[in-house]
Amino acid sequence: MISLIDILLRMMVLGQLLLLGGLLLREPATTLRHLLLAAGISVAGLVMLTAPIPDQHYGLLRNLLLLLTDAFAFIFWLLIRYLFDDEFCPGKWSKPTRLAFALAAAVYVYALGVQAGNSPLHDVIHALGLMLTVHAGYIAWSGFTDDLLDARRRARIMVVLGISVYSAVLVLFELADEHFRNTAVFGLANAIVLLSIISFAMSRLFRLRHDPAQREQPDTDTGIKPSETGMTIPAMPLSTTTSLSSIDSALAQSLDAFIARQGYHQNGLTISSLAGQLACPEHRLRRLINQTRGYRNFNGLLNDLRIEDAKARLSDPAYDSTPILSLALDLGYDSIGPFNRAFKTKTAQTPGEFRRSIQNRR
The missing domain is CATH 1.10.10.60 (Homeodomain-like)
Incomplete structure:
Protein backbone atom coordinates (compact mmCIF):
# COMPACT_ATOMS: atom_id res chain seq x y z
CA MET A 1 0.00 0.00 0.00
CA ILE A 2 2.83 2.41 0.88
CA SER A 3 4.52 1.70 -2.45
CA LEU A 4 1.33 2.48 -4.40
CA ILE A 5 0.87 5.79 -2.58
CA ASP A 6 4.54 6.55 -3.19
CA ILE A 7 4.22 5.97 -6.94
CA LEU A 8 1.03 8.05 -7.11
CA LEU A 9 2.75 10.99 -5.39
CA ARG A 10 5.72 10.72 -7.73
CA MET A 11 3.41 10.81 -10.75
CA MET A 12 1.89 13.99 -9.35
CA VAL A 13 5.38 15.49 -8.96
CA LEU A 14 6.29 14.57 -12.54
CA GLY A 15 3.05 16.10 -13.80
CA GLN A 16 3.78 19.36 -12.00
CA LEU A 17 7.35 19.37 -13.31
CA LEU A 18 6.04 18.97 -16.86
CA LEU A 19 3.66 21.88 -16.34
CA LEU A 20 6.41 23.98 -14.80
CA GLY A 21 8.71 23.16 -17.72
CA GLY A 22 6.02 24.18 -20.19
CA LEU A 23 5.57 27.52 -18.46
CA LEU A 24 9.32 28.14 -18.41
CA LEU A 25 9.62 27.35 -22.12
CA ARG A 26 7.16 30.16 -22.81
CA GLU A 27 9.49 32.64 -21.11
CA PRO A 28 12.35 34.43 -22.93
CA ALA A 29 15.54 32.40 -23.24
CA THR A 30 17.80 33.46 -20.35
CA THR A 31 20.47 31.82 -18.23
CA LEU A 32 17.99 31.65 -15.37
CA ARG A 33 15.41 29.81 -17.47
CA HIS A 34 18.01 27.28 -18.64
CA LEU A 35 19.17 26.62 -15.09
CA LEU A 36 15.61 26.20 -13.83
CA LEU A 37 14.82 23.78 -16.66
CA ALA A 38 17.97 21.81 -15.92
CA ALA A 39 17.06 21.67 -12.22
CA GLY A 40 13.56 20.46 -13.08
CA ILE A 41 14.90 17.70 -15.35
CA SER A 42 17.34 16.63 -12.65
CA VAL A 43 14.56 16.46 -10.05
CA ALA A 44 12.47 14.41 -12.49
CA GLY A 45 15.36 11.95 -12.75
CA LEU A 46 15.53 11.78 -8.96
CA VAL A 47 11.80 11.15 -8.68
CA MET A 48 11.95 8.24 -11.12
CA LEU A 49 15.20 6.71 -9.90
CA THR A 50 14.17 6.61 -6.23
CA ALA A 51 10.74 5.12 -6.94
CA PRO A 52 9.95 1.75 -5.26
CA ILE A 53 10.95 -0.20 -8.38
CA PRO A 54 13.79 -2.78 -8.47
CA ASP A 55 16.91 -1.49 -10.24
CA GLN A 56 16.99 -4.33 -12.75
CA HIS A 57 13.67 -3.20 -14.19
CA TYR A 58 15.18 0.10 -15.36
CA GLY A 59 17.73 -1.39 -17.75
CA LEU A 60 19.98 1.18 -19.42
CA LEU A 61 17.52 3.91 -18.38
CA ARG A 62 18.98 3.65 -14.89
CA ASN A 63 22.33 5.04 -16.10
CA LEU A 64 20.60 8.09 -17.57
CA LEU A 65 18.50 8.65 -14.46
CA LEU A 66 21.61 8.31 -12.32
CA LEU A 67 23.32 11.01 -14.38
CA LEU A 68 20.34 13.33 -13.99
CA THR A 69 19.89 12.66 -10.27
CA ASP A 70 23.48 13.24 -9.21
CA ALA A 71 23.68 16.36 -11.38
CA PHE A 72 21.19 18.15 -9.11
CA ALA A 73 23.78 19.32 -6.56
CA PHE A 74 25.91 20.84 -9.34
CA ILE A 75 22.96 22.51 -11.04
CA PHE A 76 21.70 23.75 -7.71
CA TRP A 77 25.10 25.30 -6.97
CA LEU A 78 25.16 27.08 -10.33
CA LEU A 79 21.60 28.33 -9.80
CA ILE A 80 22.35 29.71 -6.35
CA ARG A 81 25.54 31.38 -7.61
CA TYR A 82 23.59 32.96 -10.44
CA LEU A 83 20.73 34.20 -8.27
CA PHE A 84 22.67 35.47 -5.28
CA ASP A 85 26.20 36.24 -6.46
CA ASP A 86 26.12 39.32 -8.67
CA GLU A 87 29.80 38.89 -9.57
CA PHE A 88 29.26 35.32 -10.83
CA CYS A 89 30.05 35.20 -14.55
CA PRO A 90 31.12 31.81 -15.98
CA GLY A 91 31.68 33.50 -19.34
CA LYS A 92 34.76 35.18 -17.87
CA TRP A 93 36.30 31.99 -16.48
CA SER A 94 39.88 31.35 -17.56
CA LYS A 95 40.75 28.58 -20.01
CA PRO A 96 42.34 26.37 -17.31
CA THR A 97 39.16 26.66 -15.23
CA ARG A 98 36.98 25.72 -18.19
CA LEU A 99 39.29 22.81 -19.01
CA ALA A 100 39.07 21.57 -15.42
CA PHE A 101 35.27 21.69 -15.55
CA ALA A 102 35.23 19.86 -18.88
CA LEU A 103 37.51 17.15 -17.48
CA ALA A 104 35.34 16.82 -14.38
CA ALA A 105 32.25 16.49 -16.59
CA ALA A 106 33.92 13.72 -18.62
CA VAL A 107 34.82 11.82 -15.43
CA TYR A 108 31.25 12.32 -14.19
CA VAL A 109 29.72 10.88 -17.36
CA TYR A 110 32.11 7.92 -17.31
CA ALA A 111 31.53 7.11 -13.63
CA LEU A 112 27.73 7.25 -13.83
CA GLY A 113 26.81 6.83 -17.49
CA VAL A 114 29.27 4.02 -18.25
CA GLN A 115 30.10 2.42 -14.90
CA ALA A 116 26.58 3.03 -13.58
CA GLY A 117 27.96 4.27 -10.27
CA ASN A 118 29.72 0.97 -9.50
CA SER A 119 33.07 2.51 -8.62
CA PRO A 120 34.70 4.62 -5.89
CA LEU A 121 34.24 7.61 -8.20
CA HIS A 122 30.55 7.55 -7.33
CA ASP A 123 31.32 8.23 -3.67
CA VAL A 124 33.69 11.03 -4.70
CA ILE A 125 30.90 12.60 -6.77
CA HIS A 126 28.52 12.38 -3.82
CA ALA A 127 31.07 13.99 -1.51
CA LEU A 128 31.68 16.79 -4.02
CA GLY A 129 27.93 17.28 -4.40
CA LEU A 130 27.58 17.62 -0.64
CA MET A 131 30.36 20.22 -0.53
CA LEU A 132 28.75 22.21 -3.35
CA THR A 133 25.39 22.10 -1.60
CA VAL A 134 26.90 23.38 1.63
CA HIS A 135 28.77 26.08 -0.31
CA ALA A 136 25.53 27.13 -2.02
CA GLY A 137 23.94 27.58 1.40
CA TYR A 138 26.95 29.63 2.50
CA ILE A 139 26.63 31.87 -0.58
CA ALA A 140 22.96 32.46 0.11
CA TRP A 141 23.60 33.33 3.76
CA SER A 142 26.85 35.31 3.42
CA GLY A 143 25.31 37.88 1.08
CA PHE A 144 22.18 38.41 3.20
CA THR A 145 23.45 41.51 5.01
CA ASP A 146 24.54 43.42 1.89
CA ASP A 147 21.56 42.45 -0.30
CA LEU A 148 19.42 45.48 -1.18
CA LEU A 149 16.44 43.50 -2.51
CA ASP A 150 13.84 42.51 0.09
CA ALA A 151 12.46 39.69 -2.05
CA ARG A 152 15.91 38.24 -2.60
CA ARG A 153 16.74 38.53 1.10
CA ARG A 154 13.66 36.45 1.89
CA ALA A 155 14.68 33.96 -0.79
CA ARG A 156 18.11 33.63 0.80
CA ILE A 157 16.51 32.61 4.09
CA MET A 158 14.29 30.10 2.31
CA VAL A 159 17.28 28.57 0.56
CA VAL A 160 19.32 28.27 3.74
CA LEU A 161 16.50 26.87 5.85
CA GLY A 162 14.77 24.83 3.17
CA ILE A 163 16.27 23.76 -0.11
CA SER A 164 19.90 23.64 1.02
CA VAL A 165 19.06 21.51 4.06
CA TYR A 166 16.91 19.14 2.01
CA SER A 167 19.56 18.78 -0.69
CA ALA A 168 22.25 18.08 1.90
CA VAL A 169 20.06 15.45 3.57
CA LEU A 170 19.48 13.73 0.23
CA VAL A 171 23.19 13.50 -0.46
CA LEU A 172 23.83 12.18 3.05
CA PHE A 173 21.22 9.49 2.55
CA GLU A 174 22.94 8.54 -0.71
CA LEU A 175 26.12 8.02 1.30
CA ALA A 176 24.24 5.99 3.91
CA ASP A 177 23.62 2.27 3.91
CA GLU A 178 21.66 1.13 0.86
CA HIS A 179 19.20 -0.95 2.90
CA PHE A 180 18.22 2.10 4.93
CA ARG A 181 17.68 4.52 2.07
CA ASN A 182 15.71 2.00 0.04
CA THR A 183 13.04 1.43 2.69
CA ALA A 184 9.44 2.12 1.68
CA VAL A 185 8.93 4.64 4.49
CA PHE A 186 11.91 6.73 3.42
CA GLY A 187 10.80 6.61 -0.20
CA LEU A 188 7.31 7.80 0.73
CA ALA A 189 8.71 10.63 2.90
CA ASN A 190 10.94 11.66 0.02
CA ALA A 191 7.99 11.76 -2.36
CA ILE A 192 5.91 13.84 0.08
CA VAL A 193 8.68 16.42 0.52
CA LEU A 194 9.26 16.65 -3.24
CA LEU A 195 5.55 17.12 -3.88
CA SER A 196 5.38 19.85 -1.23
CA ILE A 197 8.34 21.76 -2.68
CA ILE A 198 7.12 21.54 -6.28
CA SER A 199 3.57 22.49 -5.27
CA PHE A 200 4.90 25.55 -3.46
CA ALA A 201 6.99 26.53 -6.48
CA MET A 202 4.01 26.13 -8.79
CA SER A 203 1.68 28.17 -6.57
CA ARG A 204 4.28 30.92 -6.27
CA LEU A 205 4.79 31.01 -10.04
CA PHE A 206 1.06 31.28 -10.74
CA ARG A 207 0.70 34.06 -8.16
CA LEU A 208 3.51 36.00 -9.78
CA ARG A 209 2.05 35.53 -13.26
CA HIS A 210 -1.60 36.29 -12.49
CA ASP A 211 -1.62 38.54 -9.42
CA PRO A 212 -0.04 41.95 -10.17
CA ALA A 213 0.10 42.76 -6.45
CA GLN A 214 2.56 39.87 -5.96
CA ARG A 215 4.99 40.99 -8.64
CA GLU A 216 8.17 42.89 -7.98
CA GLN A 217 8.16 46.41 -9.37
CA PRO A 218 10.47 46.79 -12.37
CA ASP A 219 12.67 49.33 -10.59
CA THR A 220 13.02 47.10 -7.56
CA ASP A 221 14.18 43.84 -9.10
CA THR A 222 13.97 42.92 -12.75
CA GLY A 223 15.51 39.52 -12.15
CA ILE A 224 18.02 40.34 -14.89
CA LYS A 225 21.68 40.90 -14.26
CA PRO A 226 23.33 43.92 -15.87
CA SER A 227 25.69 41.54 -17.69
CA GLU A 228 22.72 40.00 -19.53
CA THR A 229 21.68 43.30 -21.04
CA GLY A 230 25.16 44.57 -21.77
CA MET A 231 24.26 47.78 -19.93
CA THR A 232 25.81 49.44 -16.93
Whole structure:
Protein backbone atom coordinates (compact mmCIF):
# COMPACT_ATOMS: atom_id res chain seq x y z
CA MET A 1 0.00 0.00 0.00
CA ILE A 2 2.83 2.41 0.88
CA SER A 3 4.52 1.70 -2.45
CA LEU A 4 1.33 2.48 -4.40
CA ILE A 5 0.87 5.79 -2.58
CA ASP A 6 4.54 6.55 -3.19
CA ILE A 7 4.22 5.97 -6.94
CA LEU A 8 1.03 8.05 -7.11
CA LEU A 9 2.75 10.99 -5.39
CA ARG A 10 5.72 10.72 -7.73
CA MET A 11 3.41 10.81 -10.75
CA MET A 12 1.89 13.99 -9.35
CA VAL A 13 5.38 15.49 -8.96
CA LEU A 14 6.29 14.57 -12.54
CA GLY A 15 3.05 16.10 -13.80
CA GLN A 16 3.78 19.36 -12.00
CA LEU A 17 7.35 19.37 -13.31
CA LEU A 18 6.04 18.97 -16.86
CA LEU A 19 3.66 21.88 -16.34
CA LEU A 20 6.41 23.98 -14.80
CA GLY A 21 8.71 23.16 -17.72
CA GLY A 22 6.02 24.18 -20.19
CA LEU A 23 5.57 27.52 -18.46
CA LEU A 24 9.32 28.14 -18.41
CA LEU A 25 9.62 27.35 -22.12
CA ARG A 26 7.16 30.16 -22.81
CA GLU A 27 9.49 32.64 -21.11
CA PRO A 28 12.35 34.43 -22.93
CA ALA A 29 15.54 32.40 -23.24
CA THR A 30 17.80 33.46 -20.35
CA THR A 31 20.47 31.82 -18.23
CA LEU A 32 17.99 31.65 -15.37
CA ARG A 33 15.41 29.81 -17.47
CA HIS A 34 18.01 27.28 -18.64
CA LEU A 35 19.17 26.62 -15.09
CA LEU A 36 15.61 26.20 -13.83
CA LEU A 37 14.82 23.78 -16.66
CA ALA A 38 17.97 21.81 -15.92
CA ALA A 39 17.06 21.67 -12.22
CA GLY A 40 13.56 20.46 -13.08
CA ILE A 41 14.90 17.70 -15.35
CA SER A 42 17.34 16.63 -12.65
CA VAL A 43 14.56 16.46 -10.05
CA ALA A 44 12.47 14.41 -12.49
CA GLY A 45 15.36 11.95 -12.75
CA LEU A 46 15.53 11.78 -8.96
CA VAL A 47 11.80 11.15 -8.68
CA MET A 48 11.95 8.24 -11.12
CA LEU A 49 15.20 6.71 -9.90
CA THR A 50 14.17 6.61 -6.23
CA ALA A 51 10.74 5.12 -6.94
CA PRO A 52 9.95 1.75 -5.26
CA ILE A 53 10.95 -0.20 -8.38
CA PRO A 54 13.79 -2.78 -8.47
CA ASP A 55 16.91 -1.49 -10.24
CA GLN A 56 16.99 -4.33 -12.75
CA HIS A 57 13.67 -3.20 -14.19
CA TYR A 58 15.18 0.10 -15.36
CA GLY A 59 17.73 -1.39 -17.75
CA LEU A 60 19.98 1.18 -19.42
CA LEU A 61 17.52 3.91 -18.38
CA ARG A 62 18.98 3.65 -14.89
CA ASN A 63 22.33 5.04 -16.10
CA LEU A 64 20.60 8.09 -17.57
CA LEU A 65 18.50 8.65 -14.46
CA LEU A 66 21.61 8.31 -12.32
CA LEU A 67 23.32 11.01 -14.38
CA LEU A 68 20.34 13.33 -13.99
CA THR A 69 19.89 12.66 -10.27
CA ASP A 70 23.48 13.24 -9.21
CA ALA A 71 23.68 16.36 -11.38
CA PHE A 72 21.19 18.15 -9.11
CA ALA A 73 23.78 19.32 -6.56
CA PHE A 74 25.91 20.84 -9.34
CA ILE A 75 22.96 22.51 -11.04
CA PHE A 76 21.70 23.75 -7.71
CA TRP A 77 25.10 25.30 -6.97
CA LEU A 78 25.16 27.08 -10.33
CA LEU A 79 21.60 28.33 -9.80
CA ILE A 80 22.35 29.71 -6.35
CA ARG A 81 25.54 31.38 -7.61
CA TYR A 82 23.59 32.96 -10.44
CA LEU A 83 20.73 34.20 -8.27
CA PHE A 84 22.67 35.47 -5.28
CA ASP A 85 26.20 36.24 -6.46
CA ASP A 86 26.12 39.32 -8.67
CA GLU A 87 29.80 38.89 -9.57
CA PHE A 88 29.26 35.32 -10.83
CA CYS A 89 30.05 35.20 -14.55
CA PRO A 90 31.12 31.81 -15.98
CA GLY A 91 31.68 33.50 -19.34
CA LYS A 92 34.76 35.18 -17.87
CA TRP A 93 36.30 31.99 -16.48
CA SER A 94 39.88 31.35 -17.56
CA LYS A 95 40.75 28.58 -20.01
CA PRO A 96 42.34 26.37 -17.31
CA THR A 97 39.16 26.66 -15.23
CA ARG A 98 36.98 25.72 -18.19
CA LEU A 99 39.29 22.81 -19.01
CA ALA A 100 39.07 21.57 -15.42
CA PHE A 101 35.27 21.69 -15.55
CA ALA A 102 35.23 19.86 -18.88
CA LEU A 103 37.51 17.15 -17.48
CA ALA A 104 35.34 16.82 -14.38
CA ALA A 105 32.25 16.49 -16.59
CA ALA A 106 33.92 13.72 -18.62
CA VAL A 107 34.82 11.82 -15.43
CA TYR A 108 31.25 12.32 -14.19
CA VAL A 109 29.72 10.88 -17.36
CA TYR A 110 32.11 7.92 -17.31
CA ALA A 111 31.53 7.11 -13.63
CA LEU A 112 27.73 7.25 -13.83
CA GLY A 113 26.81 6.83 -17.49
CA VAL A 114 29.27 4.02 -18.25
CA GLN A 115 30.10 2.42 -14.90
CA ALA A 116 26.58 3.03 -13.58
CA GLY A 117 27.96 4.27 -10.27
CA ASN A 118 29.72 0.97 -9.50
CA SER A 119 33.07 2.51 -8.62
CA PRO A 120 34.70 4.62 -5.89
CA LEU A 121 34.24 7.61 -8.20
CA HIS A 122 30.55 7.55 -7.33
CA ASP A 123 31.32 8.23 -3.67
CA VAL A 124 33.69 11.03 -4.70
CA ILE A 125 30.90 12.60 -6.77
CA HIS A 126 28.52 12.38 -3.82
CA ALA A 127 31.07 13.99 -1.51
CA LEU A 128 31.68 16.79 -4.02
CA GLY A 129 27.93 17.28 -4.40
CA LEU A 130 27.58 17.62 -0.64
CA MET A 131 30.36 20.22 -0.53
CA LEU A 132 28.75 22.21 -3.35
CA THR A 133 25.39 22.10 -1.60
CA VAL A 134 26.90 23.38 1.63
CA HIS A 135 28.77 26.08 -0.31
CA ALA A 136 25.53 27.13 -2.02
CA GLY A 137 23.94 27.58 1.40
CA TYR A 138 26.95 29.63 2.50
CA ILE A 139 26.63 31.87 -0.58
CA ALA A 140 22.96 32.46 0.11
CA TRP A 141 23.60 33.33 3.76
CA SER A 142 26.85 35.31 3.42
CA GLY A 143 25.31 37.88 1.08
CA PHE A 144 22.18 38.41 3.20
CA THR A 145 23.45 41.51 5.01
CA ASP A 146 24.54 43.42 1.89
CA ASP A 147 21.56 42.45 -0.30
CA LEU A 148 19.42 45.48 -1.18
CA LEU A 149 16.44 43.50 -2.51
CA ASP A 150 13.84 42.51 0.09
CA ALA A 151 12.46 39.69 -2.05
CA ARG A 152 15.91 38.24 -2.60
CA ARG A 153 16.74 38.53 1.10
CA ARG A 154 13.66 36.45 1.89
CA ALA A 155 14.68 33.96 -0.79
CA ARG A 156 18.11 33.63 0.80
CA ILE A 157 16.51 32.61 4.09
CA MET A 158 14.29 30.10 2.31
CA VAL A 159 17.28 28.57 0.56
CA VAL A 160 19.32 28.27 3.74
CA LEU A 161 16.50 26.87 5.85
CA GLY A 162 14.77 24.83 3.17
CA ILE A 163 16.27 23.76 -0.11
CA SER A 164 19.90 23.64 1.02
CA VAL A 165 19.06 21.51 4.06
CA TYR A 166 16.91 19.14 2.01
CA SER A 167 19.56 18.78 -0.69
CA ALA A 168 22.25 18.08 1.90
CA VAL A 169 20.06 15.45 3.57
CA LEU A 170 19.48 13.73 0.23
CA VAL A 171 23.19 13.50 -0.46
CA LEU A 172 23.83 12.18 3.05
CA PHE A 173 21.22 9.49 2.55
CA GLU A 174 22.94 8.54 -0.71
CA LEU A 175 26.12 8.02 1.30
CA ALA A 176 24.24 5.99 3.91
CA ASP A 177 23.62 2.27 3.91
CA GLU A 178 21.66 1.13 0.86
CA HIS A 179 19.20 -0.95 2.90
CA PHE A 180 18.22 2.10 4.93
CA ARG A 181 17.68 4.52 2.07
CA ASN A 182 15.71 2.00 0.04
CA THR A 183 13.04 1.43 2.69
CA ALA A 184 9.44 2.12 1.68
CA VAL A 185 8.93 4.64 4.49
CA PHE A 186 11.91 6.73 3.42
CA GLY A 187 10.80 6.61 -0.20
CA LEU A 188 7.31 7.80 0.73
CA ALA A 189 8.71 10.63 2.90
CA ASN A 190 10.94 11.66 0.02
CA ALA A 191 7.99 11.76 -2.36
CA ILE A 192 5.91 13.84 0.08
CA VAL A 193 8.68 16.42 0.52
CA LEU A 194 9.26 16.65 -3.24
CA LEU A 195 5.55 17.12 -3.88
CA SER A 196 5.38 19.85 -1.23
CA ILE A 197 8.34 21.76 -2.68
CA ILE A 198 7.12 21.54 -6.28
CA SER A 199 3.57 22.49 -5.27
CA PHE A 200 4.90 25.55 -3.46
CA ALA A 201 6.99 26.53 -6.48
CA MET A 202 4.01 26.13 -8.79
CA SER A 203 1.68 28.17 -6.57
CA ARG A 204 4.28 30.92 -6.27
CA LEU A 205 4.79 31.01 -10.04
CA PHE A 206 1.06 31.28 -10.74
CA ARG A 207 0.70 34.06 -8.16
CA LEU A 208 3.51 36.00 -9.78
CA ARG A 209 2.05 35.53 -13.26
CA HIS A 210 -1.60 36.29 -12.49
CA ASP A 211 -1.62 38.54 -9.42
CA PRO A 212 -0.04 41.95 -10.17
CA ALA A 213 0.10 42.76 -6.45
CA GLN A 214 2.56 39.87 -5.96
CA ARG A 215 4.99 40.99 -8.64
CA GLU A 216 8.17 42.89 -7.98
CA GLN A 217 8.16 46.41 -9.37
CA PRO A 218 10.47 46.79 -12.37
CA ASP A 219 12.67 49.33 -10.59
CA THR A 220 13.02 47.10 -7.56
CA ASP A 221 14.18 43.84 -9.10
CA THR A 222 13.97 42.92 -12.75
CA GLY A 223 15.51 39.52 -12.15
CA ILE A 224 18.02 40.34 -14.89
CA LYS A 225 21.68 40.90 -14.26
CA PRO A 226 23.33 43.92 -15.87
CA SER A 227 25.69 41.54 -17.69
CA GLU A 228 22.72 40.00 -19.53
CA THR A 229 21.68 43.30 -21.04
CA GLY A 230 25.16 44.57 -21.77
CA MET A 231 24.26 47.78 -19.93
CA THR A 232 25.81 49.44 -16.93
CA ILE A 233 23.61 51.37 -14.55
CA PRO A 234 24.94 54.88 -13.96
CA ALA A 235 25.48 55.98 -10.38
CA MET A 236 23.52 59.22 -10.68
CA PRO A 237 23.57 61.75 -7.88
CA LEU A 238 20.54 60.91 -5.81
CA SER A 239 19.54 64.55 -5.60
CA THR A 240 18.75 64.53 -9.33
CA THR A 241 16.16 61.75 -9.09
CA THR A 242 12.46 62.45 -9.16
CA SER A 243 9.31 60.94 -7.67
CA LEU A 244 10.81 60.65 -4.19
CA SER A 245 8.85 61.32 -1.03
CA SER A 246 9.99 64.16 1.20
CA ILE A 247 11.54 61.66 3.62
CA ASP A 248 13.40 59.86 0.82
CA SER A 249 14.53 63.16 -0.70
CA ALA A 250 16.05 64.18 2.61
CA LEU A 251 17.71 60.79 2.91
CA ALA A 252 19.01 61.11 -0.67
CA GLN A 253 20.64 64.41 0.18
CA SER A 254 22.23 62.93 3.28
CA LEU A 255 23.59 60.05 1.24
CA ASP A 256 24.92 62.49 -1.38
CA ALA A 257 26.74 64.40 1.34
CA PHE A 258 28.15 61.17 2.79
CA ILE A 259 29.51 60.18 -0.63
CA ALA A 260 30.84 63.68 -1.32
CA ARG A 261 32.96 63.59 1.83
CA GLN A 262 34.12 60.07 0.91
CA GLY A 263 32.62 58.48 3.99
CA TYR A 264 32.63 55.19 2.10
CA HIS A 265 36.37 54.93 2.86
CA GLN A 266 35.46 53.79 6.36
CA ASN A 267 36.82 50.36 7.17
CA GLY A 268 34.13 47.74 7.79
CA LEU A 269 31.30 49.93 6.50
CA THR A 270 28.00 48.03 6.23
CA ILE A 271 24.50 49.01 5.18
CA SER A 272 23.48 48.75 8.82
CA SER A 273 26.23 51.07 10.09
CA LEU A 274 25.55 53.54 7.28
CA ALA A 275 21.85 53.60 8.15
CA GLY A 276 22.86 54.38 11.73
CA GLN A 277 25.08 57.25 10.62
CA LEU A 278 22.31 58.67 8.43
CA ALA A 279 19.73 58.15 11.21
CA CYS A 280 17.30 56.24 9.01
CA PRO A 281 15.69 52.78 8.98
CA GLU A 282 17.89 50.21 7.27
CA HIS A 283 15.12 48.96 4.99
CA ARG A 284 14.46 52.49 3.70
CA LEU A 285 18.13 52.99 2.83
CA ARG A 286 18.25 49.62 1.07
CA ARG A 287 15.25 50.51 -1.07
CA LEU A 288 16.55 53.99 -1.87
CA ILE A 289 19.96 52.77 -3.09
CA ASN A 290 18.37 50.00 -5.16
CA GLN A 291 15.64 52.10 -6.76
CA THR A 292 17.68 55.23 -7.50
CA ARG A 293 21.08 53.76 -8.32
CA GLY A 294 20.18 50.29 -9.56
CA TYR A 295 22.48 48.35 -7.25
CA ARG A 296 21.43 44.92 -6.06
CA ASN A 297 23.92 44.69 -3.18
CA PHE A 298 25.69 47.23 -0.99
CA ASN A 299 29.17 45.92 -1.74
CA GLY A 300 28.61 46.69 -5.41
CA LEU A 301 28.08 50.36 -4.57
CA LEU A 302 31.10 50.46 -2.25
CA ASN A 303 33.39 48.79 -4.77
CA ASP A 304 32.36 51.11 -7.60
CA LEU A 305 33.01 54.20 -5.50
CA ARG A 306 36.26 52.92 -4.04
CA ILE A 307 37.68 51.57 -7.30
CA GLU A 308 37.05 54.90 -9.04
CA ASP A 309 39.03 56.60 -6.30
CA ALA A 310 41.73 53.94 -6.60
CA LYS A 311 42.04 54.54 -10.35
CA ALA A 312 42.38 58.26 -9.74
CA ARG A 313 45.13 57.74 -7.17
CA LEU A 314 47.00 55.18 -9.24
CA SER A 315 46.96 57.65 -12.15
CA ASP A 316 48.26 60.51 -9.99
CA PRO A 317 52.09 60.90 -9.99
CA ALA A 318 51.85 62.08 -6.38
CA TYR A 319 50.89 58.51 -5.36
CA ASP A 320 53.56 56.72 -7.43
CA SER A 321 55.59 55.82 -4.35
CA THR A 322 52.57 54.84 -2.24
CA PRO A 323 52.37 51.05 -1.76
CA ILE A 324 49.22 49.47 -3.16
CA LEU A 325 48.51 47.95 0.25
CA SER A 326 48.43 51.44 1.77
CA LEU A 327 46.04 52.59 -0.94
CA ALA A 328 43.77 49.61 -0.26
CA LEU A 329 43.67 50.30 3.48
CA ASP A 330 43.04 54.03 2.93
CA LEU A 331 40.10 53.19 0.67
CA GLY A 332 38.45 51.06 3.35
CA TYR A 333 39.55 47.51 2.45
CA ASP A 334 40.64 45.16 5.22
CA SER A 335 43.50 43.71 3.18
CA ILE A 336 44.99 43.77 -0.29
CA GLY A 337 43.27 40.56 -1.42
CA PRO A 338 39.67 41.88 -1.61
CA PHE A 339 40.97 45.12 -3.15
CA ASN A 340 42.85 43.28 -5.90
CA ARG A 341 39.83 41.10 -6.70
CA ALA A 342 37.44 44.04 -6.81
CA PHE A 343 39.82 46.11 -8.91
CA LYS A 344 40.40 43.33 -11.45
CA THR A 345 36.67 42.65 -11.68
CA LYS A 346 36.02 46.28 -12.57
CA THR A 347 39.04 46.95 -14.81
CA ALA A 348 40.30 43.52 -16.00
CA GLN A 349 43.69 44.55 -14.56
CA THR A 350 45.39 44.27 -11.21
CA PRO A 351 46.18 47.58 -9.47
CA GLY A 352 49.87 47.07 -10.26
CA GLU A 353 49.17 46.46 -13.96
CA PHE A 354 46.92 49.51 -14.09
CA ARG A 355 49.56 51.73 -12.46
CA ARG A 356 52.31 50.51 -14.84
CA SER A 357 50.09 51.07 -17.90
CA ILE A 358 49.47 54.65 -16.78
CA GLN A 359 53.15 55.29 -16.09
CA ASN A 360 54.16 53.90 -19.50
CA ARG A 361 51.84 56.37 -21.24
CA ARG A 362 53.31 59.43 -19.51
